[in-house]
Amino acid sequence: MENVRLGVIGAGNMGGAHARYLLNGEINGAILTAVLDSSEERAEALKKELGSNVQIFTDEDSFFESGLFDAVLIATPHYFHSPLAIKAFDHQLHVLCEKPAGVYTKQVREMNEAAERSGKVFSMMYNQRTNPLYQKLRNLILTGELGEIRRVNWLITNWYRSQSYYDSGGWRATWEGEGGGVLINQCPHQLDLWQWMTGMMPKRMRAFCYFGKHRDIEVEDDVTAFAEYDNGATAVFVTTTGEAPGTNRLEIAGSRGKVVVENGKLDYWRLRVSEPEFNREYKGGFGAPECWKVEVPIEGKETAHRGITQNFVDAILEGTPLIAPGIEGIKGLELSNAMHLSTWLDDWVEFPVNEDLYLKHLQEKEAQSTGKKDKNSVVLDVGGTY
Secondary structure (H helix, E strand, C coil), X not given: CCCEEEEEECCCHHHHHHXXXXXXXXXXXEEEEEEECCCHHHHHHHHHHHCCCCEEECCHHHHHHCCCCCEEEECCCHHHHHHHHHHHHHCCCEEEECCCCCCCHHHHHHHHHHHHHHCCCEEECCHHXXXXXXXXXXXXXXXXXXXXXXXXXEEECXXXXXXXXXXXXXXXXXXXXXXXXXXXXXXXXHHHXXXXXXXXXXXXXXXXXXXXXXXXXXXXXXXXXXXXXXXXXXXXXXXXXXXXXXXXXXXXXXXXXXXXXXXXXXXXXXXXXXXXXXXXXXXCCCCCCCEEEECCCCCCCCCHHHHHHHHHHHHHHHCCXXXXXXXXXXXXXXXXXXXXXXXXXXCCEECXXXXXHHHHXXXXXXXXXXXXXXXCCCCCCCCCCC
């Protein structure tokens, strides 16, 4: 195969952006050949925008039976991610899926099983994994430079969204249409990075989700969660879409120092000797380990969505290792599901999360939902939102 022929499913906010950079030839070895969108009106607009070399479909079966592509990029509302990916794998197609992997882990587990059966390349659009700051922090943790992780604090409140944003689509911010709020829409990148950088999943979690606290919506727009790990470490995750100005500050403390990521900078305070060693040997009462602020070299630049798409194409053509393997999408989603379930039960939730119990409660919310699982919405400019 000289080039990967790509079909984009869903040409709204993100899907449209993906289609444009593919059409512009910004991904080496990739050609945009087809787009599927359920909106007849948008399909007509796409024919003019994308030109005669890209075939536009509004019928899903015709799209999949066309034979016009080797891989699909899925950029639809969340509930459609897993079913469409499974259908693509059944058609022996490679899959690149926008975040989140799905709405509930039971659905995503079925998608992962279909991916494994197919043997095709499967990647998630976790573009923040291309950020050299987070890559460096992951390296510091997984190589033992920070020692044993003791505490993780992530305050991520710079997701401000107005009521007009939520009103731009009937599926937005509803249980039936979106399957959640800030956790499932804005925070999948942070939830993925949290487990990816540390290499750990919690043993249990207690969370407090507030539904429609700041906006006229039925899903969560304000969340505080507390997690515990097998090694005794703890984590606090705080997020909202109703706060301005917001903050994005990640702090990770280990037995050998502390790292803070904020305002595009990584600050590292390294202990000369580890805290446990100092504690064992120090006899002076008041005192603390000697600490150095260390300059950490950050190399490279964030390649974002294009970087993930290029990596996906390279994996198909050359066998390049994936930056964001699709089967890992379930991990961040499990953190999100745990926060919802803990709130609904008003109790701790153990890991792995009880998938059937979560789905039962989600279906109850869906039954009372005012939203629809449609793909239509006002197309917004998503530049700078990720």
